[in-house]
Amino acid sequence: MRVIQISFVLAWRNLWRNHRRTVIMLAAISVGAWAMIFMTALMRGMVNDMVRDGIRALPGHVQVHNPLYRDDPSVSNLIAMSDVELAERFSSAGIERFSARVRVPAIISSERESRGVTLLGVDPIQEQSVDAIGSTIVAGTGLDTAASNGIVIGRKLAEKLETEIGKRIVIMSQDPDNEVADRGFRVIGLFEANLAIQEEAFVFAGRQAIQEMLGIDDRVSELAVMGDDYRDVRPLLATVRQLMGTNDEVLPWNELDSYLGSMLAVMDGFVLVWIVVIFLALSFGLVNTLVMAVFERVREIGLMLALGMRPSGILLQIVFESSLLLIIGLAIGNVLAIASILPLRGGIDISIVAEGMEMFGASSILYPELQASDVVLANVVVLILGFFASLSPAWRASRYEPVEAITKV
Amino acid sequence: MSAVRCIDLCKTYRQGDQDIKALDHVDLDIPEGDFVCLSAPSGGGKTTLLNAIGGLDVPDSGEVWVAGRRIDQLSKGDLAALRLAQIGFVFQAYNLVPVLSARENVEFVMQVQGIASGPRREKAMAILQEVGLEGLEDRRPAEMSGGQQQRVAVARAIVSRPALVLADEPTANLDSVTSGELMTLFVELNQMHGTTFVIATHDQSVMAYARRLIKMLDGKIVGDIDQQPG
Structure with a gap:
């Protein structure tokens, strides 16, 4: 328990050791999370509009x-x-x-x-x-x-x-x-x-x-x-x-209307793919940040291992660091997404492309639809995949030989 | 009882095409409470021997015993546990965790040991006072001088009362006055708490503080002298 505590403290302080790098990474995660949620809301709005129109035409x-x-x-x-x-x-x-x-x-x-x-x-x-x-x-x-x-x-x-x-x-x-x-x-x-x-x-x-x-x-x-x-x-x-x-x-x-019926399932799959694709782009930055952070701290990691901290404590530190980055970035991204979707609840006029949209059964006003399940999905997927992405640098850090790490130049 | 015992210890490193014998059939016995200096020129094997005793490095052959326990065959996890419980380390540089204050650095080992925050803080404050760093406990390493940093490292090394303190060139980055103060502190702690000190150095003034001087050359012990500390 106390190892978790010290690992968390170290992760938090190390996160702010290189402010600029952390802020850039947070900005990337925030924009990624915003894009995930905002675009999902637009797509949901479009598909739900199509489904509702379809149900009105059925009707019922x-x-x-x-x-x-x-x-x-x-x-x-x-x-x-x-x-x-x-x-x-x-x-x-x-x-x-x-x-x-x-x-x-x-x-x-x-x-x-x-x-x-x-x-x-x-x-x-x-x-x-x-x-x-x-x-x-x-x-x-x-x-x-x-x-x-x-x-x-x-x-x-x-x-x-x-x-x-x-x-x-x-x-x-x-x-x-x-x-x-x-x-x-x-x-x-x-x-x-x-x-x-x-x-x-x-x-x-x-x-x-x-x-x-x-x-x-x-x-x-x-x-x-x-x-x-x-x-x-x-x-x-x-x-x-x-x-x-x-x-x-x-x-x-x-x-x-099986076409209409399949829209929701297709949309659910599409949302997941969209979130994963954005995350993959983000993950390069995340892993790079963690690798750099580990590389800069090799001697410290060696010191902690030499003093008797188990490799799991080191692994925990890096995972905490990644999780903190993700949690803060996601929180900012969520706020940005909600703040940008709420003013658009009245609808976005897409009549300039509406004729094309009609082919898909969509109308000329797009109403973004923020679904709690989509927000949760985006956050959970990013956290889970982020956890796995951080495992590689964390594992490498935990496997250092203390005697080699301490003398690393 | 022996604090440290090494039997026929060998360690060879490969450097390019050459094999370098860092430890060449080393036999050593250090009783509890002793104050020993390992002296050797650079590459003489003193750091390798210190690392082998501290469980940081595994010898190619031979046996290492610390506090009556053979350690050269222990797993990484067991070695980490042994270091945590039995051995205090003072390194030449990069001794402290930069994002932790002096007090937090001293508390680090106790925290990993699982000691509750109340007694942990109390012990850390007491030991910082003992090493003359009262009032500096909230400073981070970057806000302290080299000598103060080494004192924090010493405080961390002894705070949980280890049986053995291993110090590798602890005065290498210090001026002569600070170096003298640090060695005096080591001697005091050795006398007060009976902690065994093994210090690797090639500094003559540091060697003068030792009761026993072990000289090494090319991985071999070439001299083992009991002396009157100066």
Whole structure:
């Protein structure tokens, strides 16, 4: 215990023996730690934004479908229960954020253009609870009830169709008998989404109007359920599966959109690689500093060994010295990173490259996301790898022969 | 009882293409409480013999006994423990840890021995007073003269009451007055505490303090003289 104490005191004092070298090394570690945390926060922000946008487009953390729906998303493959039954069952189970939707492929035609879209028949009140795209109305009004006869389309789609608020468009799809089902709707609102592709892909109409058009009574093709945290949907998934029984397919968002689902895992791996790469660059400086520190103190080390300090005490000194450097450097780096991320919480406008970013499903405003787990990971990885990096010079120092070390010139 | 006993000690160093015999069949017996000077010209083998006695260097052949224990076959860890418990060292230079104060340098050995801070500090202050460094205990080596530094080294060497103190050219970097003061201190400590002193030197004035003068040449003992300290 007392050897630990004296080793620590010696490590601390030796650290400040060469102020300039220590300050330079601390600056390198601090900047490294800052870069690790800051860049990770930016990447996390971008990926989480992509995931959230993806979940809004799905929407929901968990979805229920007919088991055949995902292979054939047609009106023939509907959920067994009616929208009324679904609402009753979920409300009585205490789940408030869900939306029963009719979701079918359709053709939308203006007087000038036609486009293939995904037609969504929704209850606007339920829809708000799942935070789906289509709720950001930038012109006109949104749907007011599930019985609404209007239609809300994306701003980009309106441009492509060369239509506008108040004009009529025609929606065409298939009914369960494979007959054409069509109906005219008046455009009552335009929505905006983070991604232009979403503005072109989805159109929203009242659920009852679509059910009538398709002749499917009060049946729906999709139930979207929202939980509290998209990173952990297992409890919600279990509850929904219990409520739905085995007739329908209940899947979490990361299985429904496997690309999106893999993003988080890829990001976790990427963060680790990023941290390790920065550390490797740092480790050269760290090892060099320790080697120099040991080289300058060969005679002292020999003296301590001659006086009876065991090699483990010498090893401990060098490891303490490295650990102190790392701890102080990391602490400064953490403060710098937090201080530089907090003012950017309102978002960073990256619209200059946003078109390129859209290819990856990211929006033009980047919100850095500081996750405690990333900060902990960066610190723990640097400390652990730093410990191992310091072992080599520490081991060499502890293996000196005292008689040779004392006479070293 | 012998404080130090060397039997047929041999040590050869390789320097370039040449083998240099640093110790050539050395036999030596130093009783407890003795005050011995090892005298030899440079390269005569006195430092090698001192290192072998102190467990800092391992002889090629022969036996080294310290305080009744054979040490030439001990492991590094056991040698470190032996040095810590039984032997005090005073080297020619680089004797102190620069980042520690005089008191902390004196406490160093006791701290490694595991002595609690209270008694450790008390002993360190007492010994610093004994070697005439009262009031300088918080100074670091760089803030002290060469003589004061050597006194701190002596204080550290004797503070835990080792059976044996080995000093290698302890006065080499000191002026004659400081050198005399240091040797007087050694003699006093030898007489007061019965500590065995073995001092390697080629300084005639230092040899004058010894009760026994062992002369070495080319790794061999060529003279062993009992004398009246001057």
